Amino acid sequence: MTDSDPLRRLLDAVLEDGDGSLAGMAAGAHLSPFHFQRTVRSAARESPTAIRRRVLLERAAWQLQRGSSVTDAALGAEFDSVDGFARAFRRAYGCAPSQLPAAAERGHWLPAPNGLHFHAPAVLYAEAGERREDSTGEVTALLVEHDLEDVEALLGVAEQLDAQALGRVRMRGHAPRPFDGPEESIAQTVHHLVLSREPWLASIAGEVMPPELSTLAVPITGRDVAALRERHRRSAPRWLAMVREVQRRGAWSDRVIDALCEPPESFLLSQILAHELTFSAHRRQSLRWMLADAGADLTDPALDPDPILWHRRRTGDQP
Missing domain, CATH: 1.10.10.60 (Homeodomain-like)
Structure with a gap:
């Protein structure tokens, strides 16, 4: 208007x-x-x-x-x-x-x-006056909730490692999104895994971007994993709330203008979610490999990456 x-x-x-x-x-x-x-x-x-x-x-x-x-x-x-x-x-x-x-x-x-x-x-x-048919069903919520809970579980494992294990280069040259900087270590990977959603949340909500999000490429120390885990616990409900609200309105074709891009760029909400789920899944699997390389115990069933098994554990729906 x-x-x-x-x-x-x-x-x-x-x-x-x-x-x-x-x-x-x-x-x-x-x-x-x-x-x-x-x-x-x-x-x-x-x-x-x-x-x-x-x-x-x-x-x-x-x-x-x-x-x-x-x-x-x-x-x-x-x-x-x-x-x-x-x-x-x-x-x-x-x-x-x-x-x-x-x-x-x-x-x-x-x-x-x-x-x-x-x-x-x-x-x-x-809201846009035109209603779109919602074709995502419950699979969207399943994918997002599994992603958020899997990140939480992996952060719990990383939190047990010392600073040397966190900072060691394990995947030299690895940078799935070059503009974020390298993800060669556990420290860098968990840093990006937690903070990646927050710029989108700020853009969608019309909020001022937190200044620390301009330092995504800066490695962290062992102490900071606990702080990142707490930050994830604050941002995860907001991310899930955004997804649920957009899905409720059938608004995946709505756009946001990201003024932080140079020049400013517009993104469909569906593109934003697909983008984040894709790179989060990649980071979670890379992180599993690096945690195993660091000697971490990944045998807990809660650390299995399969969303089918996660959903069965969550709902008690056994085959």
Whole structure:
């Protein structure tokens, strides 16, 4: 939607700072409350009050997932009390505000009849009007969840090695993506394996890129594997939430513009996921070879790379 879009002007009036009353929103659009409400409902299939309440709750959920206090989130969502905010939040998300960070894989969007959502740092994200047939089924979730859990298991093995074993060159000249730098050692490989998803997450969410992501080619010391494992545990739910949300909306043909590329480049969400799954699978298998070369014990069934066996262990579905 452009600034000249009539619906966008109405939505700006719905979401602009103010008292949030129907009269206040209508005044911002220079319309009577009756005409304002009827026009917004006709265009967006949702009342102005409902849009504002839902988008502010989505913003509150987004803030909570990034460390905001419940009190600050409640005030930002225009609630008079934390208790009132907590009740509304529980009705919307099925959990208390304080429990949301632990359930961050659900994302922060609520069901909407119009595809309008809070999307940081902008106010709204407007879904494409055309619905695409979702052909991915559950295989997408299976591939992503297996990938994330396999990374976690491999990091647990790498964490047991000393700095010398981590830093030793084992695959000289190995660089599956040259712009990332070499992956000749366990240290370099786990570094890339964990951090590779984060630039995409920042681009998709409209966030500022963490400055440390510009140093993907820098090797790490043994101490840092534990920190990387913790970082993986924070980013993995966000990655899974993104995948689930895109799949729910059938939005794999949506695009993001990556301004960090020179020149800026656009990517389909489907391309991003395929790209990451491909290189993550390669890195996981390279890492297995290097861990075995370092003398690590890989006989635990949880370290078997086969997604069939992983899924059977997870679900108890035996042949």
